[in-house]
Amino acid sequence: MKPRIAIVGAGAxxxxxxxxxxxxxxxxxxxxxxxxxxxxxxxxxxxxTHLRDVAEFTTPVRAIHLTELQNEAKGRPFDIAFICMKSYDTEWATVMIRQYLAPGGFCVSLQNCMNEETIAGVVGWGRVLGTIASSITVELMVPGNIHRNSGKGGAAHTVYRVGEPHGRPTERAKEIVRLCALSDSATLTENLWGERWSKLVTNVMGNGMSACTGL
Structure with a gap:
């Protein structure tokens, strides 16, 4: 049976x-x-859609508003919950999805910044993984339409870096690598915190100036 997956925050x-x-x-x-x-x-x-090299596609999806989540109590619980909200929404989003997780279910922070500790404060460190999305350059400007302002990273640049907070390779981390690799290049890292800090430093160099100038 395939794992049941929740994407908490279907943004970019x-x-x-x-x-x-x-x-x-x-x-x-x-x-x-x-x-x-x-x-x-x-x-x-x-x-x-992509800026270049990749044909656009549309896929049917199962989508619910967060106010409808209580209806999920009638079905099979989620095995994997990707937390993809803004950092300031992390805690309440994790609290919201926690009761719908399977006994062996866990959360994956697919976000900027360092939110693993916040998630662990809700579900415990044993139920948290992290995933960095590097240079993914995606945006959601129109409902139902996601655009990536580049092509794929592929072999030239590893986009997703998946890891456990403790750094050891695990089967569940390998499963997240498999899922992420469906969209672009992905790898298992034994240095999640180093990857997080590297992404943070990169963001600090450009995000503030971009916000100030409107670029």
Whole structure:
């Protein structure tokens, strides 16, 4: 039986990675607070485009508004919950999904910044993994439409770096690598915190100036 996957926050990053999982036949449920986005995904599927080299596609997805999550109590619990919200929404989003996790289920922080500790404060360190999305350059400007402002990273640049907080390779981390690799290059790292700090330093160099100048 395939793992049941929740994408908590079907924005640019979560929607992009999740769309490829859904297109590959994985059991994925998208959970999002933006009503228009949820309705667009339900009606038309999730459309993904790239700046170059990759043909656009649209895949049917199962999407629910976060206010409908209580209905999931009637079904099979989630084995994997990708937390893809903004950092300031991490804690409440994890609290929200926690009760719908399977006994052996766990959360994956697919976010910028360092949110593993926040998630662990809700579900415990044994139920947390981290994933860095490097130079993924995706955006969600129109409901139901995700655009990547580049082509694929592929062999030239490893986009997803998946790791356990303790650094040891595990079977569940390898499973997350497999899922992420459906959308672009992915690898297992034994240095999650080093990857996190590297991404943070890179963001600090450019994000502030971009915000100030509107670039």
């Amino acid at each position: 990053v979560g929607g992009y990675a999740g769309s490829y999982m859904a297109a590959a036949g994985e059991d994925v449920t998208f959970i999002d607070p933006w009503p228009e986005h949820v309705e667009a995904m339900r009606a038309n599927g999730l459309r993904v």
